[in-house]
Amino acid sequence: MSSKSIGGEIIVTVNGTDHQLPSGSTAHDLVASLGLEGRPVAVELNEHVVPRVELPGRxxxxxxxxxxxxxxxxG
Amino acid sequence: MEDQAGTGGAVAEIPGAALQIGEFSLASRLVVGTGKYATYSEMARCLDASGTDCVTVAVRRERLLNAAGENILDHLDTTRYTLLPNTAGCFTADDAVRVARLGRELLRDLGNPGSEWVKLEVLGDQKTLLPDPVGTLAATERLVADGFTVLVYTSDDPVVAKRLKDLGAASVMPAGSPIGSGQGILNANSLRICLEYLKDGDPGYPVIVDAGVGTASDVAAAMELGVDGVLLNTAIAHAADPLRMARAMRAACEAGHEAFLAGRIPRKRYATASSPEDGRIGGSTT
Structure with a gap:
């Protein structure tokens, strides 16, 4: 994977799969773009949990x- | 000689009568898993019939495509049940700690008291699902330091059990036999030694048999040894009639616990008549 962003896009790995996002996207934007807003989910970024209230600022x-x-x- | 342990009179019940684990107080001594049911509605009926007030759940990746399907939380009354998130499927201490923290975040969002505890599993082997004792000890230490109430799945090894308690585990949970195997309690002697070591000078320390239950008598047998509770899943979920088995497990747990408190008679090689020896007909009077 290239480490440079291309055309204002970045590539992040979500649950093991590459996702392309506009540069500047937040963790909250990602959750929303996946249709998971309001769903019971927890988010980990680079192996650290991001509390729900911190998602928009990340x-x-x-x-x-x-x-x-x-x-x-x-079980 | 055959059964010197596990006999010897009635046992005083710890006041309160509920299963106390750290700050958590449970009304039922049965902890029931939520996996492997044919449908969520069957799961909900079985949990209700089992009498449990504590159910385990697992943490897994959300489906990113078609995520709009049903979620288990649509079928679990989180005001009725304390959820106990597990680290099932983790083979390293690092993964178990990550999963425990994700579970905590999920449950905090739900406002469920279960956010502050975890059923820790660090597995050593895919085929047996037996615990990795080294990884389990390491993860216990880290999670206790992180403020978790740690309920730890382990083997029936009394030395490891004691080490886990010494590291701060709120409950040590030895397996009766391999997870999902339905073989019941394979080594009652080891469990007795675990109980002796863990409760030495600390009779209220909760010990829970986690894994291996096949049928109701396995639960009763475990409880009769003096464990404080039993955690099971497959034995209900995969029974031919899960709802009936859930009822059976509830009755067996209560029966086994009552029998333990009552104090069983010693085993003897030869018979002892229950009816009077005196006054039988046909003999000469004395």
């Missing part, structure tokens, strides 16, 4: 790695 950068998780059945 600007994403090229090559950031995110995990977006929810609760499922388990």
């Amino acid at each position: 600007v994403l950068h090229q090559d950031d790695r995110l995990e977006i998780v929810t609760l499922v059945g388990g």
